[in-house]
Amino acid sequence: MYVSPMLLNKVDHPFEDDSYITELKLDGIRIIWTNFNNKVRIYTRHNNEVTSIFPELATIDLPEGTVLDGEIVVPGDGGKPDFEAVMERFMSKKSNHQIQYCVFDIIYFNGEKVTSYSLPQRKELLDEIIPEENMNIGTVRWIYGNETAYFDLIKQNKLEGIVMKKAYSRYEVGKRSDSWLKVINYQYEDVFITGFRKGEFGLLLSFLNHEPAGMLEFMPPDDRKRIYSSHKVVSENQNFKFIEPIKCHVKYRNLTKQGKLRIPSFVEWL
Incomplete structure (x- = not known):
């Protein structure tokens, strides 16, 4: 039951x-x-x-x-x-x-x-x-x-x-x-947004050393609009558009065993 x-x-x-x-x-x-x-x-x-x-x-x-x-x-x-x-x-x-x-x-x-x-x-x-x-x-x-x-x-x-x-x-x-x-117990990190997923919302992240940091799916609507209105696309493939890096501050649960951010969410622009 x-x-x-x-x-x-x-x-x-x-x-x-x-x-x-x-x-x-x-x-x-x-x-x-x-x-x-x-x-x-x-x-x-x-x-x-x-x-x-x-x-x-x-x-x-x-x-x-x-x-x-x-x-x-x-x-x-x-x-x-x-x-x-x-x-x-x-x-x-x-x-x-x-x-x-x-x-x-x-x-x-x-x-x-x-x-x-x-x-x-x-x-x-x-x-x-x-x-x-x-x-x-x-x-x-x-x-x-x-x-x-x-x-x-x-x-x-x-x-x-x-x-x-x-x-x-x-x-x-x-x-x-x-x-x-x-x-x-959130952890915090400064990262770059380097691209966004076509279709369902999702942002590609990288650490400041440009190593991949994972995918961000939690961002307030107004900040999403800012990404779509101010980004500059440098290339794209079937699933993603890649943009000039935009720096921001995120919070996350912990690092995965692959060294990526687990469940990152947007905090503020930098």
């Missing part, structure tokens, strides 16, 4: 508030795990069933009538989530990456909806039922408050960010709520 997950809103900076809990934002794939009629089914947040992709999660011993919310990760160097590895596992049956399902919430237990429980109550229930001996599943650790110190630690270790959740909020099925907030 698929349940549409609760979604997060975004804030730019953490703030101190002991009425929130703080936990690590995991860099993986959001997964809803269900066991109804003694049949385990696993779904992405967009209601795509992926049970066959993660067979090691289909044999987890949890009560019938349970629905869990969490993130599948592949632990990489130093235990840090490796997003490219988890996507490789997701896309290829030949991948042998070891996954872990990191559970941060419970929606149903024994066939009863528990969304009205407070978040600490739901966390306590998870601690009671998640089997400690199964290395493929675990619970996400959390603390009250300490948002700024936690985020500073995240930045030092180059992790994705933190999540701040109102401690006594209910689980809001299928809603994006201010009760859950994410703070992304």
